[in-house]
Amino acid sequence: IDGLYENSTSKVDGILISHYHQDHHGFLSYADTSIPIFTGKATQSILEFSEIFFKGQRLNNGFQNFTKDTSFSIGDITIRPYWMDHSAFDAYAFLIEANGKRLFYSGDFRGHGRKEKVFKWFLHNAPQNVDYLLMEGTTIGRGRQTFPTEKDLEETFIDIFNSKQEINLINTSAQNIDRLVTIYRACKRTNKQMVVDVYTAAIMKEMADYATIPFPSPKFPEVKVMYPYFLSKMIADKIGKEFLYRFKSYKITKEEISEKRKEIVFLIRPSMKSDIDRIDNMENGNFIYSMWSGYLEQPKTKAFIDHLKSKGFSFHQVHTSGHADVETLKEMVTAMKPKNLVPIHTFDGDDYKDIFKDVNVKRVTDKEKIEIKQSTMCQQKLRKPAG
Helix, strand or coil, rough: CCCCCCCCCCCCCCEECCCCCHHHCHHHHHCCCCCEEEEEEEHHHHHHHHHHHHHHCCCCCCCCECCCCCCCECEEEEEEEECCCCCCCEEEEEEEEEEEEEEECCCCCCCCCCCCHHHHHHHCCCCCCCCCEEEEECCCCCCCCCCEEEEHHHHHHHHCCCCCCEEEEECCCCCCCEEEEEEHHHHHHCEEEEHHHHHHHHHHHHHHCCCCCCCEEEEECCEEEEEEEEHHHHHHHHCCCCHHHHHHHCCCCCHHHHCCCCHHEEEECHHHHHHHHHHCCCCCCEECCHHHHHHHCCCHHHHHHHHHCCCCEEEEEECCCCCCCHHHHHHHHHHHHEEEEECCCCCCHHHHHHHCCCEEECCCCCCCCCCCCCCCHHHHHHHCCCC
């Protein structure tokens, strides 16, 4: 895309980042660093933190932060961010306006997370009759099923924790803040300790600056930190020991995990296999997989699960999508009544015409340019002199 890179003849005026999931910012390092990045403050924190954590370096981009429901301008374009319910904590949609024309970008959203009231508010306050709605459809093609809510998952976790008096291992994303809160609440209600690795602990601490998120601290004594060997070595080498040991007051050792295993809910990942194998009596517990099922096909994940099953662990899948189901997508379209609907963020864009029958669905290919033309009345108004 011309305008994004150092060798571009002219630079774009800004880049909008809707949230911190990697499929929405992963190529940011290729963009010219002189282009300002507009994003939420919590998203910026995660982006900068992840860059330091995994690469040991800072992003060189200049960030400008917006806040929900407060419009800002990039040149003669006005943007209003709408806070959305998504598995990323700080996720937004954008209303983009210029020359009397309006485009709405949905970002990633759902209506069944811990911020479900946010989506209900949006439905009552959504901009209507926009010229183009660019709407995600990640779950289109997966059938018309509805998804359990995060509150439903909380009850399921509780049932599993109570099902046997052994350790509970959970494989989930450290950046799925809704899920971390759900697990913490289930631990709290079953008198369990929530054990996280130092990376997850750092993510929780970063997000606690923006909302009531549990993190290792006197305020949340149920949260303990375990230091996996290879992860700890990487942090010490790339960032430093001061960063590594900032949670040392909340450290739990392998020996303590073994001794208290019946009281432990331990968030793990396949890369921690060698650490888990060094903990005594790690057998016959529950292993809970709480991520997208597609990752189960990865060889390392399959081998890890088979290894735990060989040690007597019961396997459970407890997950819900970070994206809207078909009925929720319909709710957005009904509320907004767009003149045109463009499929984005989907492998099944051709299905939109069958699902959204009361709106003009326009398929757009990569690099195709669409001009939203001004009406004659709008052009005359723009030419009218002031006063």
